Amino acid sequence: MTTIRExxxxxxxxxxxxxxxxxxxxxxxxxxxEKVQEAIxxxxxxxxxxxxxxxxxxxxxxxxxxxxxxxxxFPELAKAVEEVANNYGYTMILCNSSGxxxxxxxxxxxxxxxxxxxxxxxxDSFVEKDYKDVNLPMVLLDRGANPKNSSIRVNNFxxxxxxxxxxxxxxxxxxxxxxxxxxxxxxQQRLEGYRSVVESMKWFDxxxxxxxxxQLDDAITATKELLNKNKGIDGIFAGNDLMAIGCIKxxxxxxxxxxxxxxVIGFDGISLTNMIIPELSTIKQPIYEMxxxxxxxxxxxxxxxxxxxxDIEFDVTLxxxxxxxxxRRPGLEDGATFKDNGNR
Amino acid sequence: MTTIRExxxxxxxxxxxxxxxxxxxxxxxxxxxEKVQEAIxxxxxxxxxxxxxxxxxxxxxxxxxxxxxxxxxFPELAKAVEEVANNYGYTMILCNSSGxxxxxxxxxxxxxxxxxxxxxxxxDSFVEKDYKDVNLPMVLLDRGANPKNSSIRVNNFxxxxxxxxxxxxxxxxxxxxxxxxxxxxxxQQRLEGYRSVVESMKWFDxxxxxxxxxQLDDAITATKELLNKNKGIDGIFAGNDLMAIGCIKxxxxxxxxxxxxxxVIGFDGISLTNMIIPELSTIKQPIYEMxxxxxxxxxxxxxxxxxxxxDIEFDVTLxxxxxxxxxRRPGLEDGATFKDNGNR
DNA sequence: CAGGATTGTGAAACCGGTTACAGAAAGGGG
DNA sequence: CCCCTTTCTGTAACCGGTTTCACAATCCTG
Numbered sequence: 001m002t003t004i005r006e007x008x009x010x011x012x013x014x015x016x017x018x019x020x021x022x023x024x025x026x027x028x029x030x031x032x033x034e035k036v037q038e039a040i041x042x043x044x045x046x047x048x049x050x051x052x053x054x055x056x057x058x059x060x061x062x063x064x065x066x067x068x069x070x071x072x073x074f075p076e077l078a079k080a081v082e083e084v085a086n087n088y089g090y091t092m093i094l095c096n097s098s099g100x101x102x103x104x105x106x107x108x109x110x111x112x113x114x115x116x117x118x119x120x121x122x123x124d125s126f127v128e129k130d131y132k133d134v135n136l137p138m139v140l141l142d143r144g145a146n147p148k149n150s151s152i153r154v155n156n157f158x159x160x161x162x163x164x165x166x167x168x169x170x171x172x173x174x175x176x177x178x179x180x181x182x183x184x185x186x187x188q189q190r191l192e193g194y195r196s197v198v199e200s201m202k203w204f205d206x207x208x209x210x211x212x213x214x215q216l217d218d219a220i221t222a223t224k225e226l227l228n229k230n231k232g233i234d235g236i237f238a239g240n241d242l243m244a245i246g247c248i249k250x251x252x253x254x255x256x257x258x259x260x261x262x263x264v265i266g267f268d269g270i271s272l273t274n275m276i277i278p279e280l281s282t283i284k285q286p287i288y289e290m291x292x293x294x295x296x297x298x299x300x301x302x303x304x305x306x307x308x309x310x311d312i313e314f315d316v317t318l319x320x321x322x323x324x325x326x327x328r329r330p331g332l333e334d335g336a337t338f339k340d341n342g343n344r
Numbered sequence: 345m346t347t348i349r350e351x352x353x354x355x356x357x358x359x360x361x362x363x364x365x366x367x368x369x370x371x372x373x374x375x376x377x378e379k380v381q382e383a384i385x386x387x388x389x390x391x392x393x394x395x396x397x398x399x400x401x402x403x404x405x406x407x408x409x410x411x412x413x414x415x416x417x418f419p420e421l422a423k424a425v426e427e428v429a430n431n432y433g434y435t436m437i438l439c440n441s442s443g444x445x446x447x448x449x450x451x452x453x454x455x456x457x458x459x460x461x462x463x464x465x466x467x468d469s470f471v472e473k474d475y476k477d478v479n480l481p482m483v484l485l486d487r488g489a490n491p492k493n494s495s496i497r498v499n500n501f502x503x504x505x506x507x508x509x510x511x512x513x514x515x516x517x518x519x520x521x522x523x524x525x526x527x528x529x530x531x532q533q534r535l536e537g538y539r540s541v542v543e544s545m546k547w548f549d550x551x552x553x554x555x556x557x558x559q560l561d562d563a564i565t566a567t568k569e570l571l572n573k574n575k576g577i578d579g580i581f582a583g584n585d586l587m588a589i590g591c592i593k594x595x596x597x598x599x600x601x602x603x604x605x606x607x608v609i610g611f612d613g614i615s616l617t618n619m620i621i622p623e624l625s626t627i628k629q630p631i632y633e634m635x636x637x638x639x640x641x642x643x644x645x646x647x648x649x650x651x652x653x654x655d656i657e658f659d660v661t662l663x664x665x666x667x668x669x670x671x672r673r674p675g676l677e678d679g680a681t682f683k684d685n686g687n688r
Numbered sequence: 689c690a691g692g693a694t695t696g697t698g699a700a701a702c703c704g705g706t707t708a709c710a711g712a713a714a715g716g717g718g
Numbered sequence: 719c720c721c722c723t724t725t726c727t728g729t730a731a732c733c734g735g736t737t738t739c740a741c742a743a744t745c746c747t748g
Contacts, residue, residue, distance in 0.1 A: 013697075048735065050459050050734080075419050360727070394705090691746105693744105701736105703735090705733090707732085
């Protein structure tokens with residue numbers, strides 16, 4: 001690798017001048033500028049990002065910590081972060097925390113010692129007391145608010161309301177909720193949304209709430225149990241899309257069908273939802289937007305002099321698809337399956 | 345941030361001694377060692393990774409370049425890379441190339457100037473002449489071989505054979521192939537595998553091969569076209585799982601069902617395949633293993649003195665699920681749908 | 689044309705570590 | 719007790735840039 005001193009020698013100037021040419025600051029005579037540029041080109045010189053970082057204490061790198069990149073919610077987020085970061089000349093280090101607080105803390109330590117300029121923490125545990133000595137910009141995604149850090153999230157409570165009311169509108173008269181883990185912020189909020197709608201209804205019963213860990217397999221087990229313990233369930237609001245898919249699989253395993261026997265709605269709006277059959281109704285979060293905004297915010301905090309932290313709440317939207325479509329279109333027999341009649 | 349000099353002052357020793365304590369090399373008297381350790385603890389000192397890197401020209405960072413993290417094949421790969429890298433004390437920078445060669449080259453340049461120690465290039469374009477002046481370890485994933493770099497891949501040709509033969513065994517008598525993009529290595533190989541099995545058959549016709557870009561939407565369009573142009577197709581081998589899902593959706597839109605009317609098999613073995621209904625048969629690649637091995641190899645090349653590059657080929661396996669299950673179980677009417685009879 | 693402002697350039701300190709080297713202290717053998 | 723190892727520690731150079739400061743050259747103005 002060529003160094004700035006070699007360039008200086010070749011161009012017959014000092015390293016200071018070369019540095020000025022590279023950063024286009026300070027006074028440099030036109031003819032000198034040319035000479036240096038030429039030397040740079042000839043030697044195929046690129047300044048060492050490390051040496052630069054050692055001076056200005058910026059690495060142009062941000063860390064993204066998330067529970068598990070294989071959870072379909074996160075790739076879209078990661079993509080947004082990476083793209084926006086790249087646009088601003090930053091690169092992104094990705095860390096899977098597996099959702100445990102210990103890993104999260106380790107990852108934060110590691111990122112700090114690698115001198116990332118900021119961290120986006122998209123993990124979901126509640127704990128925050130342990131991050132006390134993180135003194136670099138950090139934005140929180142999908143977590144409880146915190147006076148010190150900016151946070152990005154959606155109105156999970158309202159989403160829960162929306163999902164539940166949608167099932168009611170579709171004529172469901174006994175609606176269960178498959179909630180996310182108890183210690184997870186988003187899961188709690190969505191559950192509260194559901195509860196606020198149904199708790200006054202006469203059919204409501206605490207047994208209609210089950211918990212699972214936001215994963216498919218766990219959701220299948222939990223749904224089977226739910227259906228065994230309760231008679232007459234005709235709608236399920238699942239805490240996320242992955243679990244909604246688990247619901248559907250469990251329902252099918254009982255010989256029932258979706259949405260005819262039981263309508264199912266998820267939460268998140270991952271792209272998976274329109275890949276499965278039946279296509280899944282869901283409460284959509286603007287995932288890409290959230291990642292984009294988180295990245296904008298972290299970069300603003302890194303580069304801005306004033307570090308005003310902000311709380312940004314995005315809206316969720318109901319996406320209605322087949323899995324909750326119980327009001328059949330006129331002209332179709334009840335129970336018939338929809339078909340696009342292609343052009344064959 | 346505290347520096348090594350502050351620690352030295354606090355412990356009443358020189359920076360050299362502190363450095364010796366940190367790296368546990370050289371001679372240090374026990375009592376001095378203790379003193380220094382104590383000072384380190386008290387000041388909560390962590391050496392700057394940047395300063396260290398400046399000396400030894402290692403950043404303990406590897407870059408992973410892939411076409412698109414939202415393609416479900418890649419998160420699993422990324423996870424493997426990240427986990428193994430972490431185990432060895434490395435962190436991972438993630439880059440989406442969007443599959444274009446220009447971006448790839450830009451990303452490689454960027455990673456080089458950030459002094460990553462090695463790169464895993466999991467992208468799929470053919471071009472390699474442009475990487476001539478990459479002089480740091482690089483392993484190629486799912487690409488054509490290259491004498492200079494190690495490569496990891498599966499036997500895509502054999503996978504194509506396996507998929508096609510499986511459809512034949514299931515009684516299909518006119519099998520189409522929805523191939524990946526023409527310029528992509530894996531797509532070509534899989535197509536060749538298919539072709540080798542069917543080209544001698546009397547029903548074979550070039551019109552049974554369609555191309556799409558490995559994406560869902562594109563696959564839907566291509567499949568519709570395929571079905572319009574050919575009569576009597578009863579089996580489709582899709583170049584990857586995402587396209588297989590597109591196939592199924594297209595088939596449904598024609599009012600046909602899978603696997604009764606048309607059997608469908610994919611390629612990759614992403615976890616999505618057992619989420620959809622019907623569950624998708626596929627040719628499974630050991631994705632996690634591949635990522636793990638790629639990372640092991642890159643670290644070996646980084647840390648090892650000898651840089652023997654290796655070509656590693658993994659085996660693919662046929663996973664049979666509902667989407668190709670045309671040999672009904674005894675006792676079930678033809679055309680009936682399978683149901684687990686839960687315990688309700 | 690004198691003298692201040694502006695422009696152009698280089699030497700050297702600095703960022704925060706590692707390490708070669710040299711010298712001091714302690715230990716061991718004759 | 720002297721001398722030679724071995725153990726211990728500090729000084730200073732170095733990694734590859736940026737930046738301050740001082741000084742030189744040029745320009746402008748009265």
